[in-house]
Each structure stands twice: as structure tokens, then as C-alpha cells.
Amino acid sequence: MLVVEKYTEQEQTRRESLKKIQDLGINPYPAEEYKTNATSQEIKEGFKKKSVCLAGRIMSRRIMGKASFIELKDFKGKIQVYINRDEICPKEDKTMYNDVFKKYLDIGDIIGVEGDIFTTKVGEISVRAKKIKILSKSIKPLPVVKTDTEGKIYDDFKNTELRYRQRSIDLIVNENSWDVFEKRTEIYNHIRTLLNKEGYMEVETPILQSVAGGAAAKPFITHHNSLDIPLYLRIANELYLKRLIVGGKEGVYEFAKDFRNEGMDKTHNPEFTMLELYVAYKDYHWMMKFIENVFEKTVKSVCGKTVIKYGNTEINFKGPYKKISFFESIKKETGDDISKMTEQELFKYCKSKKIETKKSMGRGKLFDAVFGFFCEKKLIQPTYITNYPIEMSPLTKKHRTEEGLTERFELFINGKEIANAYSEQNNPIEQRESFKEQMKLANKGDDEAMLIDNDFLKALEYGMPPTSGIGIGMDRLTMILTNKKSIQDVLFFPQMKPENK
Numbered sequence: 001m002l003v004v005e006k007y008t009e010q011e012q013t014r015r016e017s018l019k020k021i022q023d024l025g026i027n028p029y030p031a032e033e034y035k036t037n038a039t040s041q042e043i044k045e046g047f048k049k050k051s052v053c054l055a056g057r058i059m060s061r062r063i064m065g066k067a068s069f070i071e072l073k074d075f076k077g078k079i080q081v082y083i084n085r086d087e088i089c090p091k092e093d094k095t096m097y098n099d100v101f102k103k104y105l106d107i108g109d110i111i112g113v114e115g116d117i118f119t120t121k122v123g124e125i126s127v128r129a130k131k132i133k134i135l136s137k138s139i140k141p142l143p144v145v146k147t148d149t150e151g152k153i154y155d156d157f158k159n160t161e162l163r164y165r166q167r168s169i170d171l172i173v174n175e176n177s178w179d180v181f182e183k184r185t186e187i188y189n190h191i192r193t194l195l196n197k198e199g200y201m202e203v204e205t206p207i208l209q210s211v212a213g214g215a216a217a218k219p220f221i222t223h224h225n226s227l228d229i230p231l232y233l234r235i236a237n238e239l240y241l242k243r244l245i246v247g248g249k250e251g252v253y254e255f256a257k258d259f260r261n262e263g264m265d266k267t268h269n270p271e272f273t274m275l276e277l278y279v280a281y282k283d284y285h286w287m288m289k290f291i292e293n294v295f296e297k298t299v300k301s302v303c304g305k306t307v308i309k310y311g312n313t314e315i316n317f318k319g320p321y322k323k324i325s326f327f328e329s330i331k332k333e334t335g336d337d338i339s340k341m342t343e344q345e346l347f348k349y350c351k352s353k354k355i356e357t358k359k360s361m362g363r364g365k366l367f368d369a370v371f372g373f374f375c376e377k378k379l380i381q382p383t384y385i386t387n388y389p390i391e392m393s394p395l396t397k398k399h400r401t402e403e404g405l406t407e408r409f410e411l412f413i414n415g416k417e418i419a420n421a422y423s424e425q426n427n428p429i430e431q432r433e434s435f436k437e438q439m440k441l442a443n444k445g446d447d448e449a450m451l452i453d454n455d456f457l458k459a460l461e462y463g464m465p466p467t468s469g470i471g472i473g474m475d476r477l478t479m480i481l482t483n484k485k486s487i488q489d490v491l492f493f494p495q496m497k498p499e500n501k
Contacts, residue, residue, distance in 0.1 A: 014139045017104040021137065024095065028137035034112045041076035043117055044125050052127060054079075055112040055135060057172065063102055072113065072127075073172075080126040081113055088129055101132065108138035108172075143173055164488050165496055180482045180490055183302060187478055188255060190298045191275065200251030200277065205240035207233060207257065211453040214238030214395070217260040218447050220270075233259035238395065238469065239456040241278045242424065246464045253277040255474065266486045267416055270495050273474040282468040283423040284407045288384055291411070291419060291470055292319040295382070302481055310414055310480055313380060321382040321411070326371065329385055333374040338367070339389070339404070346370070360445035364391030379412035394434040394450055396422040418477055421470035428460040 007015065021028050038052040056074035066085040071078050085097040105111070112133040119125055143157045157163060163170040163177075171177050192202065210229065212219035214236030224231050237256045244252045258274050279287075299317040300306050306318040324332070327339040338349060346366035350357045355373045357366065367389055379385070387399055388408040396406040407423035425431045435452040442449035478490040488494035 010141045011139060014106055014137075014141070017106065018137050018139060021100060021104050021134065024100065026100070026134060028134045030133075030135065034133070034135055036112070039076040040072070040074050040079035043079055043127065044077070047117060050116050051114070052117060053112065053114045054127070056110065058105065058107050058109050058111060061105075061107060066097075068101070069126075072111070080120075080124055081115070081129055082118075082120075082126055083129045083132065088132055096132070100134070105134070106138060106141070108140075108142045109134065110136040110138070142169065160486075160488075161496070164494050165499070167492055180478075180484065181492060183482050184478045184490060186302050187298060187481060188474070190301045191294060192255075194294055194297060195251075195253050195277065198251060200253055200279065201249055203241070203244060203252050203254050205234075205237040205254060205256070207259075209234050211451050211455075213450055213453040213456065215258075215260075216448045216450060218262055220259050220261045235260050236274070236471065237276055238278075238471070239453055241276055241469070242464060242467065243456065243459045245278050245280050245467050246459045246462055249280070251277065251279040264495065266488075267476060267479070269475065269487050269491060272487070275472040275474055276469065277472075278424070278467055278469040280465040280467050283466065284386075284409055284421055284468055287421045287468040287470050288321075288323075288409060289319075291421070291472075292321055292382075299481065308481065308483075310483055311485070313414065315414060315480065316381060321384055323384045323386055323409075325387040326367075326385055326389065326405075327387075329375045330371055333378065334370075338370060358445075360441070360447075362391060362441045362444070362446065364389060364393075365446070367392055376412065376417070377415040380414055382411060382413050384409045384411055391437075393422065394438050395425055395431070397425050397427075398430075414480055416476055417473070418480075419470055419472045421468065424464070424467040424469050426460065426464040426466060428457055431460055432457055 018028060034055055036054050037049070038047050038054050040054065040056070043052060043054070054072070054074060056072040056079075058070050059073045059078060060071040062069045068083045070081045070083065072081050083097070083101060085094055088101070089095070089097050112135050113127060113129050114131040115127045115129040117125065118128050157170055157173045163174070196202070208222070208224075208231045210231060212232035212235050214234075215238070217235040219232040219235050222231050222233065223229070234256070235258055237254055237258070241252050241254060254276055256274050256276060257271060259271050261270060262268065264270065279290075282290075296306055296317050296319055299308065307314055307316045309315075327337065331337050334353075336349075338346065341349060343363045343366065346363060347357060349355075350366060350369060353370070353373065355369050357369060361369070371385075375385075386409040387402060387405040388396070388410075390396075390398065390404055390406055393406040393408045396408045399405040399407050409421050410417050411419040411421075425434065432452070435450060435457075438450040439452060442451070475487050475490055479485070479487060482490060484490055
């Protein structure tokens with residue numbers, strides 16, 4: 001059935017204006033390059049040439065008979081443009097001003113302006129237009145944003161759900177929205193520069209994988225028609241990066257898009273970015289010092305200092321960071337040593353503490369549930385939780401001196417896990433046994449248990465040097481460094497539930 005589009009009165013008026021512009025023989029969507037020689041910022045900072053050519057979006061208009069002012073927004077800011085009828089229409093035909101500019105152009109339209117720089121009587125650097133050109137006619141009105149003389153903003157596009165669903169509009173009308181994403185890019189670039197200086201190689205690994213490995217998570221499943229096999233969107237890229245270490249690289253890293261078919265909340269999105277780094281001949285002690293240095297330098301570069309404000313809390317990224325072992329942290333909060341408890345004892349313990357559990361949970365997930373319930377939210381300053389139990393760490397080397405523990409740490413900041421690192425398991429026999437233990441959990445109903453990846457095991461059998469690896473949640477790190485409470489604020493296009501649900 002053909003759906004008849006319905007337009008608001010403003011949308012209908014704009015479509016009529018579009019038609020009238022086209023009837024005048026003007027193409028409101030030209031294909032050719034529009035050559036600019038200046039931005040609003042360059043003009044305000046003392047552009048050397050008097051004549052300029054710039055382009056941008058009309059954000060406001062003041063029409064006063066034969067002369068008008070518009071506020072033009074380009075990539076670098078806003079600038080006032082003065083438009084005089086007789087200057088843009090020097091001949092008898094005044095259609096461009098009287099009809100096109102005054103009647104048919106609207107706030108939101110994108111135009112090019114050629115003219116001269118001048119300063120108004122009140123001292124505002126502006127552009128006196130000699131020629132204007134329509135570059136893109138807007139047929140949907142922007143939300144109206146007004147700023148009073150004291151700088152207070154009214155009628156801003158503040159509805160968070162609308163901002164996430166219509167990010168392009170948010171970026172147009174909210175002055176600080178771009179700041180978050182520019183800082184996000186700055187964070188990535190600084191870390192990338194530090195890793196490149198170490199000689200580590202940035203690589204790409206498959207997003208579609210035949211085995212969803214490298215993390216305890218539920219994958220998205222798809223099907224390859226030609227090969228007639230199931231494939232998984234990766235939940236992690238760890239096992240592929242380790243294969244590159246087997247292949248002979250000292251260090252490899254990837255800013256990877258990972259996908260996990262799990263719940264959504266303020267710190268979880270089904271599609272997210274992880275930085276994973278693997279370095280040969282290192283262990284988890286080395287990685288603690290290295291990543292501490294990376295974080296300290298990155299925060300200093302991006303934020304200007306190592307102590308930043310997140311909400312009402314000051315977070316100090318200057319090392320050294322506090323260290324406490326997994327079971328010590330639980331004992332500190334509860335007074336209980338749960339390290340030797342059996343699976344059944346852990347179920348009883350969780351029940352007594354009103355910790356939610358599932359029948360499919362093994363000893364490792366029960367340990368994790370206790371830690372999450374009592375400890376996580378209290379780890380505000382950067383803190384390494386070290387020496388996790390074997391049951392929680394199937395890809396990790398056993399601790400060299402502590403029975404039943406592994407050489408693993410997680411970095412917590414502001415009550416959330418930001419990074420996870422190991423001395424990587426490089427014994428192929430022990431790794432296979434760990435995978436088998438995971439399969440037992442899968443058979444009990446744990447849909448996050450790791451599957452056996454035989455191709456990875458085959459690579460490991462050729463010999464992988466002692467290696468340390470780390471995964472860093474880049475979205476969560478960006479949240480902290482931009483002072484944002486929701487992961488949706490640091491993703492251009494976060495996953496949203498359908499509007500009709």
C-alpha cells in the first residue's frame with residue numbers, strides 16, 4: 001500500500017520554496033565543488049586577505065528591508081554576514097535578494113558566501129556579502145535555539161532520546177555536542193601515537209568469525225549463504241591477535257568493534273570499541289606499569305592535567321595505582337574468605353547475601369557475582385584488582401606462586417571495569433584443558449562459556465612466546481574523560497529500541 005507522506009505547515013512551506021527556487025532556474029543542490037578560502041575562525045583571528053569565500057548553514061536571520069544580517073555556522077564556528085540588496089544584486093534584477101533570500105531561504109539552509117571582511121560599529125568582525133549561492137536547501141526546520149544577553153540557552157534540543165535518535169540535529173544545534181566526539185578522537189589518536197612509538201603494529205582481524213572466542217559473552221549469530229555455515233560477530237579479537245604474536249611480531253594492537261548480544265544500560269551497548277594490545281616477552285606486572293603510563297600521558301594530553309572531575313568526584317590518573325588481590329578485596333568488604341568455598345557453598349553464601357544467581361553459574365561466575373555485589377562500586381580511584389581465580393580466567397597463565405590463582409588484573413575506575421589484562425596462557429595443553437572446562441559450563445546451560453577454538457590451539461602448538469595482553473573499554477574510558485554518565489553520550493549512533501516499543 002502506498003503511504004501518503006504528511007507534512008507540517010512549515011515543511012510544506014519549505015517544499016513550496018524549493019519549487020519556486022527551481023522554477024527560477026536555480027539548482028538548490030549543485031554537484032560542483034564550492035571552493036572556500038577561509039573559515040569563520042580564521043576570519044575572526046585575523047585572516048590576511050580582505051576578500052573571502054566561505055560556506056555554512058544559516059542559523060539565524062534579521063531582515064530589515066534592503067539590508068539583512070544572517071548568522072552563518074561552518075566547521076569552525078559562527079560568523080555574522082551582512083547582506084545588502086544592491087550589493088548582491090548590482091543590476092536591475094533584484095530577484096536574488098527580494099525573492100530568493102527574503103522569501104525562499106530559511107534557517108538551516110546551507111549557502112556559500114563571497115565577500116569582504118569588515119568590522120561593524122559595535123566591533124563585531126563580519127563579512128559583507130557580494131554574492132551568495134544556495135548549496136543545499138533544508139526542507140525540514142531545525143529546533144529553535146535562543147540565547148539571551150547573559151548567555152543562557154532556551155528551547156535547546158535537550159531531549160536525550162531525540163538527541164540519540166537524531167544525532168545530526170543534535171550536532172547542529174547543541175554547541176558542545178561535537179566536543180565529546182572530538183575529544184574521543186583525540187584520546188584514540190594519542191594512545192595510537194604512544195603505541196606506534198613503541199614499535200607496535202596496528203592490525204585488523206576478522207569481525208565475522210567461525211568461533212566466538214576470546215571472552216565470556218553471548219554472540220550475535222548470522223549465516224554465510226555461499227559456505228552454508230553459521231558465523232558470529234566477534235565478541236573479542238584476542239585469539240587472532242595472539243596468532244600474530246605466534247607469527248613473530250613483538251607487539252600488535254587493534255581498536256576493534258566488538259559485539260555482544262546482551263543487555264543495554266548506561267555502560268553497555270551491544271556494539272562497542274575495545275583496544276586490545278599484545279606484547280611478546282612481557283608479563284602482567286610489566287603491563288600494569290605500561291598501561292599506567294599510557295593512561296597518565298593520555299589524560300594529561302587530552303585533559304591538560306592528570307586529576308579530572310567526573311561528576312562531583314575527583315579522579316587522579318597519576319601513577320602508581322593502588323593494587324589489591326581479588327579475594328583480599330572481597331574480604332576487605334565482607335570480612336569473609338570465600339576463596340576455598342565449593343560451588344554449593346558459594347550458592348548458599350550468595351543466597352544469604354541476597355546476591356542474584358542462576359543454576360548454570362559455575363564457581364567462577366559465583367566468585368564474580370560476589371565481587372560485583374560488594375566491591376566494584378567502591379573502586380573509584382584507578383585500582384588494579386589482581387590474581388583472579390582460575391575458574392574466572394580460562395585464557396590466563398596460572399599464578400607462578402599462588403595455587404588456584406592466575407596472573408590477571410582488571411583496572412577499575414569510578415566503580416567500573418576499564419581494562420582486563422593477563423600473562424597470556426601459552427601452554428597449548430593447559431589451554432585445551434581450560435577450554436574443556438568451559439565446555440562443561442556450556443553443557444550446564446552457560447551461554448557465555450567459551451567454545452573450543454581448534455585453529456587457535458593449533459597456532460599455539462607451534463609456540464607462542466611469553467606474552468602479556470590487555471583489553472581496554474574505550475567507550476567507558478571516553479565517558480570518564482568527557483564527564484558523561486551514559487555510554488550513549490559518547491557514541492554517535494547508539495543502539496536504540498524501536499520508537500513504537
